[in-house]
Amino acid sequence: MAMITGVLRRPTGYAGVWGWVTTVDHKRIGVLYGVSAFVFLLVGGIEALLLRLQLASPNGTVLSAEAYNQLMTMHGTTMIFLVVMPLSAAFFNVVIPLMIGARDVAFPRLNALSYWVFLFGALLLHMSFLVGGPPDAGWFGYANLTERPFSGSGVDFWVLGLQVLGISSMAAAFNFLVTIINMRAPGMTLMRMPLFVWMTLVTSFLLVTAFPVLTVGMLLLLFDRLFGTHFYAPVAGADPILWQHFFWLFGHPEVYILILPAMGIVSEVLPTFARKPLFGYNVVVYSGIVIGFLGWMVWSHHMFTVGLGPVANAIFASTTMLIAIPTGVKIFNWIATLWGGALQMKASLYFALGFIAMFIIGGLSGVMHASVPVDTQQQDTYFVVAHFHYVLFGGSIFGLFAGIYYWFPKITGRLLHEGLGKLQFWLMLIGFNLTFGPMHFLGVAGMPRRIYTYGAESGWGFWNAVETVGAFIIAVSLLAFLANFFRSLRQGEEAGSDPWDGRTLEWSIPSPPPHYNFATIPTVHSRDAWWEEKQRRRAAPAAVAGASNGGAQPSQEEAGHGIHMPSPSYWPLVVAFGVALLAGGLLVNPLLAKVAVAMAGGLIAVIGIFGWSLEPAAASPTHGQ
């Protein structure tokens, strides 16, 4: 056993590339998540631009039908699993421990594993571009389009890539579930937790419960494709609708997995810049929980036209309308938070306001779909495409950008440029509405989704051309962000520890935070803990000077020396590589190579797990520093 741990001794350094590769620091892992997700945002964005170019005019010839299907599938899969989810995970990582007054997450190495498994899963999915072509069955992968006779090896990459990504998401969700329940600073009761922490908790619970359902659905598909079973083949008596149920049983909680973190971010940004506490904190928390709960009971509204019968359709229509209530409650609470506030019009607030406005539009078209007859008209038209882009882009992406502008100074110590930020906001808002607004019209006019071209006589050419222009404006807005990002990294204004005069604990420590976060673990006395603390200090500066709660004092550096943080580790990388190799091996032919590569991957993962569990908690101090 000592042999195994001896091979890769626990590393001690934080510097250089290896410092990043072996890091178990939640802030660094958050940055890795964020940067990777942003790269995939650009990849998925380029795919979207190609799709829009093809559709810009009737009888487009930019893409073949096959290439269109492939890019459409990859665009959807990428944006959901490789952009919005990991970008949310980036915020969980960077912000949650800081907000709850913890020095790290509950399982730092598991956290690193989540990231590496995510990265390898994403690479596995994209390897399909090199071998046999990417998947072409849509991001929803409806059976039996995904069966062997109808689709190529791309679907194998899709299934296995998503399985691997599922491991990553679940591991991260378990970690944050335990972290939030167990690692709150003294005094931070559940109902004193910041809203973002609450929404992360609900999201994590949804993830760990919903993902296994998709895992099973995809395992059955994998067996059909690799081992010749007939789970989704009507020829053997199977009902391919089973796939749709599994997919949407996962898929609808997934919708809330994508939007709840953004809602949490907006619930932090609005009070900060409105200089008011969040209106109706309790109600916002409860409605978040109710959304999570109801999110489980609405999946068949994606299947109204399948023919489930009037009883099933009526039940799912009712639950879908019900879920509009807690969602509406949140929107009213956000607006009431702004009402009468002393608004500080920062770029972050712009994006948060954009989120509210766009999400309302997307939410309203969502309520329209809840009605079965209306949905029957709109099913599979561009109206639906407009709806889910308004909630996922107008909602999630705008919310996430609000978070980026809000927390960038905490992560880097420098402010993003406000002017460039507002420019990006207006470009994005205009481009977004030009791209997705007309889709409502086209959908009602009858343009079906998932088609690679259309004839001139349809009369859809004009709005399609407008949409393509809009898509390029969005691209320009992202370039503005990139310019802002790189400029601000080097010459952005120094942020200081608390640039927004914030309310939550992350603003009580320096920017960027030291690797141990809090020199002294703070004690929480109320909601908006840091705000209250500042009020108390103002009220009685002398009395509280001695009883500091780990604020940004110059003595922080000295205070940090006695704190033991977990050392970096190689094992998460080893296990992640083994898992990815195991999955990738299943794609190798012939059979012998398949078994050999998969077993090698399994063996590496097992060795990694043993090395992991036998490794000491920290590098022995004599070797360190």
Add this chain to the structure above:
Amino acid sequence: MQQAGALGHSAEAEHTSTGLNHRKLLMWAFLASDCLFFGSLIATYLVNRGRSLVGPYPHEVFSIPLTSYSAFLLLMSSLTMVLALAAVQRGNAKWGRVWLLATALLGIHFLANQGYEFNQFAHEGLTPRTNLFGASFFTLTGFHGAHVTLGVFWLTSIVVISLFRPHTISPKNSLNVEIAGLYWHFVDIVWIAIFTLVYLLQPAPPVGG
């Protein structure tokens, strides 16, 4: 103290908001999640078992006596598992190891029965490719068997590692055994559900069949 922490590095009592151990909480969350995994597999089986177009059908292949024996084996393995934990918590490492090995052996016996059963079914012409019943049955019970296999490896690893590092099953570290036990009992209760839903509550044979 740091070296003392192999297998989960928590020799010292952690301070947590709820007073609950991180790893134990993680295991319970995992089990909640695994409920959905097996729930989906069981649903697949129940939806599909009556849809086969060709035989063999469930009532033609199931051997209730063999499966009842297997169910009994897993129930007894839960008893030995909980006795192992009790011994470790008392500080009796020797009996802890004995009961852990007994649990692993009962698990292996269960797996051997399953192998025999699968083999019998194959002889009677039932494979995962034969029909929907076969595909769903082998997938559900196969994943359960995989869980048992993992459990056997886990328990064996605890015993082997404890021979080199005795403190890993000291009363202070009994959590190492307790968490493995939670996993093991879960695998047992999944079988309780499968035994009833899959084996005992068979669909009525096709008319005239």
Add this chain to the structure above:
Amino acid sequence: MSHRPEAHERPHPTAMTYIAVASVLTVVTVLEVAIYYIEALRPALVPLLLLLSATKFALVVMFYMHLKFDHKLFSALFVGGLWLAIGVIVALLALFQALIR
């Protein structure tokens, strides 16, 4: 907030309790198999067997997994997942009209 670890746990049952539970589990299993073979009980087969298997399930969870004696958060987590799983099974069976077969 600073409870000592395991502060909520009441003392675990003794080995005798464990053996008693195992005996009950064995008896219930025998009963299940017996009911399966008794022709007269056919009409009540489904409710009887579901009840008995739920009993076994509950006994293992409460006594062997110690949920009866442990922090109620564990119960909440596990029961939450369990109910969702049962919900998924029942909903899918209803949607595929496979409840009564």
